[in-house]
Amino acid sequence: MLNSLFTARNTKSYAILSDHELAALITIDDEAAFNEIYKRYWERLYVAARHRIDDAYEAEEIVQDIFCNLWRKRNTFELIKGFQYYFSVAVKFEVINRMAKKSRETRVKKEVFVLSSAIDESTSDQLDFNELQSQLALTIKILPEKCLLVFKLKHEEGYSQKQIAEELNIAEKTVEAHLSKARKTIRIRFGYLAEMAKSVLFL
Numbered sequence: 001m002l003n004s005l006f007t008a009r010n011t012k013s014y015a016i017l018s019d020h021e022l023a024a025l026i027t028i029d030d031e032a033a034f035n036e037i038y039k040r041y042w043e044r045l046y047v048a049a050r051h052r053i054d055d056a057y058e059a060e061e062i063v064q065d066i067f068c069n070l071w072r073k074r075n076t077f078e079l080i081k082g083f084q085y086y087f088s089v090a091v092k093f094e095v096i097n098r099m100a101k102k103s104r105e106t107r108v109k110k111e112v113f114v115l116s117s118a119i120d121e122s123t124s125d126q127l128d129f130n131e132l133q134s135q136l137a138l139t140i141k142i143l144p145e146k147c148l149l150v151f152k153l154k155h156e157e158g159y160s161q162k163q164i165a166e167e168l169n170i171a172e173k174t175v176e177a178h179l180s181k182a183r184k185t186i187r188i189r190f191g192y193l194a195e196m197a198k199s200v201l202f203l
Contacts, residue, residue: 014033014035019079022034022036023037027075034074038067042063044084045062046060049062049094049095052095066094089168092149096153096156097152099157143181143185144181147178148182150168151182161176
């Protein structure tokens with residue numbers, strides 16, 4: 001591997017490198033390696049995004065965002081199964097995230113309303129529901145990437161655990177583990193409000 005990296009960097013023949021070799025190079029800020037990844041996978045990502053979202057412009061935005069995120073975290077990036085798998089998951093996550101974002105404001109307002117109805121008047125007078133709304137969104141956002149993807153599929157897209165497992169090519173037990181982790185995180189962050197949040201987040 002070291003020999004092929006040395007050869008590529010000196011001959012500029014990055015096309016001969018494997019995904020893992022390119023991934024190793026971007027961790028040391030090699031822009032040419034990143035450009036090779038972009039050239040190698042941009043069209044595949046666009047096709048995948050376009051298949052999932054009926055908007056050519058937004059599909060292009062999704063692909064650009066995925067590559068921008070990859071470059072931003074390049075120094076700590078670690079490729080496990082190859083870019084084909086990594087980008088496949090990234091496209092699914094980004095599409096779901098964008099779809100959820102469009103409906104999040106209305107959904108969160110509804111959740112806050114349900115929460116406010118469950119709290120007695122003396123408590124509701126003291127609560128800042130704008131802050132509650134913000135904390136709910138932030139709590140969900142800090143979930144690990146795969147955990148967040150599973151959570152969104154379950155609670156924002158209405159997928160069953162079996163459907164999630166099939167969509168992400170993982171075991172149903174893994175889906176349940178991610179959902180349990182999400183529930184635990186929300187309960188810890190919300191403390192005594194967690195019990196009231198159950199009726200909203202199906203915890």
